[in-house]
Amino acid sequence: MRLYDSKKSQKANKDIYTVVQPDLCVICDKSKLDEQGCIGAPDLIVEILSKGNTTKEMKIKYELYEESGVKEYWVIYPYEENLLQFVLNDKQKYELNSIYVTNDVLTSTLFSDLRVNLEEIFLEEE
Template identity: 30%
Template sequence: MSQERKPERVRDEKINGVIYDMSPAPAYQHSQVIGQIFAKIKNGLKGSMCLVFMENIDYKYSRDNDDYLEPDLIICCDRSAIRGNSYYGTPKFVAEAISPSTVKRDRGIKKDIYESCGVEEYWILSPVERAVEIYYLVDGKYRLQESYVVDDDKESEHYNLGQEITLRAFPITMTLEDIFIY
């Protein structure tokens, strides 16, 4: 008896009608960093109506077509806007971990899409460089609020593993160590 293989979920995004394949899988640091943040947020959202998703929900950002993004992390607070594996509302928070194949889209068109859709907070993480850029939506435009590159040399005057970061819309705080040391 032969067994059929289940089709693997293909990670892709559709932007302006163009499908972008998101394979091969990114470096292991990508999932470690996203997983660390996911755990902190999930714990911090207990008792909330909001849900956090990690790389497994499509964000249907356009009402005019069937385009979608698949954010690395997304906080969805309107549960009625979740249908199947898609979210049709406006996320409160999105984080993207860059890789060589996605850096241009994450810092360019995807950032523009999140901004135009009203996503209040957008993080761009660089797992290999151990860096984070934090953007807040101010008067309809993203403003770089914070930017950190990890310095884990305890003898350095710029040592910053204890640097705290708090999500804008939630009382969820984490340190650079929480994010980048695993």
């Protein structure tokens, strides 16, 4: 696994020139990577919302990621301490797979060994 600078872009589709910068993405196909970032859909995208994120902005990203074929999409609400996990179904539409809260351990549908303890994510430093 390799982490890339968040300043690099994710182009949803090589024929579509929409550019987004998710907070975190996982790209398993190395051929999608170039010096600018990722061309095509990452396998997993994680968005961590701030108070400045608008409903309209999140709806646009949700639809873009769904249309582009992002297989798994997590939306983290740090102020509410919950996480929504969306997964593409057979019709290439997102289904809400799970809603996780503070004491839960998230399991990825794509990566069976990936477990995320949300208590550690939402833990506030003193």
